[in-house]
Amino acid sequence: MSTTEPILKVEDLVVTYGRVEAVRKVSFEALPGSLITLVGANGAGKSSIINAVSGIVRPKSGRITFEGRDITRTQAHTLVGEGLVQVPEGRQILGTLTIHENLQLGGWHTNDAAAIQAVYERFPVLAERRDLPAGALSGGEQQMLAIGRALVARPTLILLDEPSMGLAPKIVDEVFRVIEEIRTSGTTVVLVEQNARRALRAADHGYVLASGEIAHEGRAADLLADERVVQAYLGV
Ligand SMILES: Nc1ncnc2c1ncn2[C@@H]1O[C@H](COP(=O)(O)OP(=O)(O)O)[C@@H](O)[C@H]1O
Ligand SMILES: [Mg+2]
Known part of the structure; x- marks a missing residue:
């Protein structure tokens, strides 16, 4: 009897900054090849x-x-080498470096020219x-570059922090198309978004x-159909 083990499992995670309790006993998991999303307003604790x-x-307590x-x-830096890579909030690309140099930074630990070539394609x-x-x-x-830089590390798990933030609707469509392609290629995706409706449409869970704190969880389609969730968190 074999069940699929999660590729990522977070148990009772607590993150504090001084007296601020940003994350209070949060638990979630992602199955290999799935796209999960954590949605919530500004300040909810997503980036933490x-x-x-x-x-x-560094978490205060909990287990990852x-x-x-x-x-x-x-x-x-160790996790990047093991295939767990983040695309940070606000892109964090280095504007004075060239595009190629930014991509090289994504693969600094491997010097993987083929991976950069794949990003160019x-x-x-x-x-x-x-x-x-x-x-x-x-x-x-710049968002595509930030995603490309992460892909250069050939992630098995990619975490995207608000990739649609500040982008025009047409570009948001493009970003979501890329995220779904990444998932289709077999990489597990953890997507964090304030754009909850959009993220839930793309996600499995x-x-x-x-x-x-986690107020609700479930199959993404069920959350989108849940009146309580829609009214409280997705706007009407
Ligand atoms: N470096 C920090 N120092 C102090 N407080 C922080 C820091 N980063 C985040 N916070 C606080 O932690 C809470 C969660 O923030 P964050 O994880 O950035 O949420 P989100 O990404 O959902 O907007 C907020 O109250 C925020 O003000
Ligand atoms: Mg954030």
């Missing part, structure tokens, strides 16, 4: 969770397991401008965060 999972923030291994205290606009400063790209193109 993503940063704890990717080793950027990746591919069956305890990574609660593993540092970000997926995003031709980046290939055309590879020697230009990344700061010259539009917001949407969803968690609604409010004030650092």
